[in-house]
Amino acid sequence: MTNKNIITVTNLIKMLDRETLRNHDVVVNLIRSFGLVQWGPPVFGADEVWKNHSQDMAGIYQTPAQMAKALVYLSAFEINSYAEIGVFQGGNFLFVSEYLRRFNPEIVCVAIDPTNYLNPEVKEYIGNNAWMTFKATTSEGVKGGRFDLVFIDGDHSAEWVRRDWDNLGQYAKICMIHDIQETSCPAVTAFWGGMDRVGKTVIECLDHSSPVPLQGIGIIHDQKLKGAA
Numbered sequence: 001m002t003n004k005n006i007i008t009v010t011n012l013i014k015m016l017d018r019e020t021l022r023n024h025d026v027v028v029n030l031i032r033s034f035g036l037v038q039w040g041p042p043v044f045g046a047d048e049v050w051k052n053h054s055q056d057m058a059g060i061y062q063t064p065a066q067m068a069k070a071l072v073y074l075s076a077f078e079i080n081s082y083a084e085i086g087v088f089q090g091g092n093f094l095f096v097s098e099y100l101r102r103f104n105p106e107i108v109c110v111a112i113d114p115t116n117y118l119n120p121e122v123k124e125y126i127g128n129n130a131w132m133t134f135k136a137t138t139s140e141g142v143k144g145g146r147f148d149l150v151f152i153d154g155d156h157s158a159e160w161v162r163r164d165w166d167n168l169g170q171y172a173k174i175c176m177i178h179d180i181q182e183t184s185c186p187a188v189t190a191f192w193g194g195m196d197r198v199g200k201t202v203i204e205c206l207d208h209s210s211p212v213p214l215q216g217i218g219i220i221h222d223q224k225l226k227g228a229a
Helices: 007-017 024-034 045-050 064-074 091-104 118-127 158-168 187-191
Strands: 081-085 108-112 132-135 149-152 174-178 198-207 217-222
Touching: 007 024, 007 091, 007 118, 024 045, 024 091, 045 118, 064 091, 064 217, 081 091, 091 108, 091 118, 118 132, 149 158, 158 174, 158 187, 158 198, 174 187
Parallel strands: 081 108, 081 149, 108 132, 149 174
Antiparallel strands: 174 217, 198 217
16 A cells, blocks of 8 residues: 555544544644645645655645544534545545544445546545445536535536535535635635525634645534534
8 A cells, every 4th residue: 555544544533532533633633644645836834744755645635724623523413424526536535534434433425526536545445445435427426415514625616616516515414615715716715705604604714834825614504503423
């Protein structure tokens, strides 16, 4: 296995107790230990040192502090189904799925991506776990599906962030959207800023150590939805 940290970190997630997994700093360090994706120019600020050595290693394309805040928040909810739109190498999908499963043992997780970037080691991992599925399609291929949690991180154009929301996000109990403060993704930031928030709980995960605003995760759900996990 090229990225042996996949096994080490997923085993740690399985072994650590729930209270520990709700510690923000612990989750940040688990994400860092898994390894950030080696892709594109430096964008992660102080977290650049946690990038994998090569693009062949499956990594997580997320700012650790942001994803950790999101996951700790989500750990309080009953989430028995998860769909991630735009999984790229699949590292984040794998990490999030294993994390959520510690709080929701019956969870079913679906990775959705029409590209060929899925790392072979992640693909094998998914294939070895019946509760995980990879679908080589866009959100059009699962249009109208009902999931407790949907993470929109696919094509960042205005057309597709809207379609991903219309196809899946609007039906989810909880929806997450990536890159809500990313300067290179103006269509996403505009979509997030224009969402109807009446009767909604909105959480923004924006912490970063980059010189400019980086990525960002937005979480939105009905105010009546209360944590149950």
